[in-house]
Amino acid sequence: MSAKEIIQKFYKSDALIDSDILKDYLHSDIIVDWNSSKGFIQLDYDSLLSLSNDLSKAYVRSKVRISHIVSENDMVTVRYSHFVKTIENPREEMLLAHFIAIWQIKDNKLYRGYQMSQLS
Template sequence: MSAAAKKLLNSFFDSSAFSDKSTYEQFIHPDLQVYWHSSTGYNVYDQSSYWELIESAAQSYESLRYDVSHMLSEKDEVVARYTLYVKTIENPNEEVPIGYFISIWKVQDGQLIECHQTSHPAI
């Protein structure tokens, strides 16, 4: 399953899941749990609250793009290191990095069900 899990996460990052809820729900298991250590503290999200976070970010920026530099998988888990780039509404011609991430995703039933993530701002 390790290749399938890796392909699933790559497809998630490359999809419209960050702007379209129906696409998001294709990738995200209903029992999703995201455990995130960020510069603002530790947060836990479920499927609904993670979508609200993504939706809020999507409304704040013209576009979001994930640039994955590393992806490793074993069995039903995938580790990804990536940079999140955005184009602001005020300056849609310039893409800037806003954060660096490392996340460990678990796949179950062909969907992403769990994520342990750490991040820090690029600025």
């Protein structure tokens, strides 16, 4: 599977709100540098699983709409919008944030991530 296909499959899955699925995509040495509208954080394997668990407590559904994706060798850049359905209102889809991420794939897993986001 190509790096681009891995990223597309990752974002089509429920990995962002299901840590069991997320484990299948993460390299054990993953590091994500994330610049958000609230500041900079660096996430490793365990903190990404913890984030996924936290998201699953608030959201019953997660959907990513990719607008741009560019791939070269083991690097993939993706621009997307992340939509969720809350536990309180599972019928209404709401825009959570806009993202751009650069991913490096190693051993067919997400290895390095550089991400920027802006809340909707």
